[in-house]
Amino acid sequence: MAVNLKQLAELLGLSQTTVSRALNGYPEVNAETRQRVLQAVRETGYRPNRAAQRLATGKAYSIGMVMPIAPGIDSDVHFGEFLAGLAEEAVKHDFHFVLNPSAPEDEEVTFRRLAASGNVDALFLAYMRANDPRIAMLKSLSIPFVVHGRSIGESRDYPFLDIDNTSAFYDATRLLIQLGHQRIALINGPEYLAFSIRRKKGMLRALAEHGLSLDEALVQHSLMTDEHGYRSMQPFLQHAQPPTAVLCSSTVLALGAVRAINQAGLKIGEDISLIAHDDVLPMLKPENFSIPLTTTRSSLRAAGARIATRLIGGILKRGDYPEQELWRAELIVRASTGPAPQK
Template sequence: MNLKELSLMLGLSQTTISRAINGYPEVNEETRQRVLKAAKETGYRPNRAAQRLATGKAGSIGLIMPVSPDHASDIHFAEFQGGLAEVAIEHDFHFVIMPARVEDEQEAIRWLVASGSVDGYYLAYMRENDPRIAMAQSLSLPFIVHGRSYGRATDYAFLDVDNEGAFYDATRFLLQLGHKRFALLNGPADLDFAFRRKQGTERALAEQGLALDPAHIRNTFMGDEQGYRGMKEILSGPQRPTAVLCASTVLALGAVRALNEARLKLGVDVSLIAHDDELPLLKPENFSVPLTTTRSSLRQAGKRVAERLIAMIHTGTDMQPQQQELWKVDLVVRSSTGPAPAAD
């Protein structure tokens, strides 16, 4: 089945069929679904080379995969990519993935744009006053940011989680339970989300005349081993915290291991709240003591970023009513949190 044959079968122009398959907004949903159903039933697949010549589009989304000899595979990156891939498949888009170290990311983005191999791309792992945004704004292709960059104007399309609000609410909940000594196992200090989570924690503590002890803060790659080491170091100090905030359930996995080794009972001796990205292989409700979490789905964020980016590619603009999306986070209370120990 080729495009001409599909056109004759459906009684639609070849242009309409191409636009329906590629997600152009001017094709109504009923027609789009009719075309997609017929394409699936007949096994029709657009000819990539012909499609690119006809539309001037590569049919690809670009992304930079951060790499570092110090970091293992990142489950959070993989989960976000899973959501992005779901939507890309629906719209028949491919990925062009370019690995790059932090210091080479700007050059990698310039290469992607200049190569003509992508129609748009997204930026992630944002940092304070991130120079990649200004650079992306100077280039010719649509882009969207997953996250935000603290210290610069939000004059760009983004989708972010309210990281400050999430950790502010989590800290306030623990304060209401009587906790006063807190620890924070956070992501890398140079990343925007980690900065905002620390800011939310400190704001809630300051309202009660309290402060985070610098000895109780760890900024690391968000892995199991890092959570274990960080928690073990903190527990070895003279003033053991009774409340712990973890920037990821992966960090919490290691932290719980350290607490178990120290024979501390979760939810009784120490309360713990983790940021839950709904990771399918690490569900907080399946921990031996189910974790209280601030809930946010990386997969759903990946899907939404892909939807908006593909819309921008087809229309030349972000057609969403709001360029900046800031997702609120729910606090889900389970057994890992309880009143502060009586002695405290």
């Protein structure tokens, strides 16, 4: 049977106040005592009384998020992987989630209600768009928040964690150009999302530097599923001047693109090259494709864990974290890229 606070304090030979302060991260409790308390918590299965803890500290020990419910979003494996990282870090600190589903048109109301409820100590925001109005709305609330991604066309005076999507697809496109490719296709995420806009921007920049342009007939924006990857790739291959290379915004999209390429009887890495962005999804490793994929890599799970660390650190007044972080994606060359085929 799990012990209560009084029993835990007696077991450790400490006062209940000291144990409570150790669990709540008060700086006057030294590191050795805090570690003793945490070890005893693990061994005894102690769980704090949330109601009493909230009265004592004014904290809910919860992170709030609004999950937009729309076709394709509620079953997005990418969002699930991000939440897994967030959850792994939250569990370490005995933090909870308050997850509010919301129709896109009701998001602002849902965020305001969540912030005013007192049930969360901080919020996080995802699925960033160009000129995203939710940034100003969150800044108007008296609650900490961190954004996963960045808006476009807004001042950047808000806390965020993002990957450098522009540089990632610039580097990927430049590699293809160095291999002799000139007709390069793009299978991207939804057109209104900021990461999609930046990835296309990076591609366009690399092409322009080499006097090349992007044929808009070779661009598709869609939800990031394997079926959409398949449907996007098929018309590219049937084009009068098909591409010799393709960039995919996800390994999930690439899974469908590879299926279309194989059905067309083409050899990846020889007849057509392919580069995908790898979010490090555990069930879809690029090295396990029939032809290992060249990728730009940045872990969504790691991003989720980092945002949880920043939010929880801010709530508990622990650590000193940067307000804004821009992670560089790693370009990993494998067998799916090769020289452009000779005419």
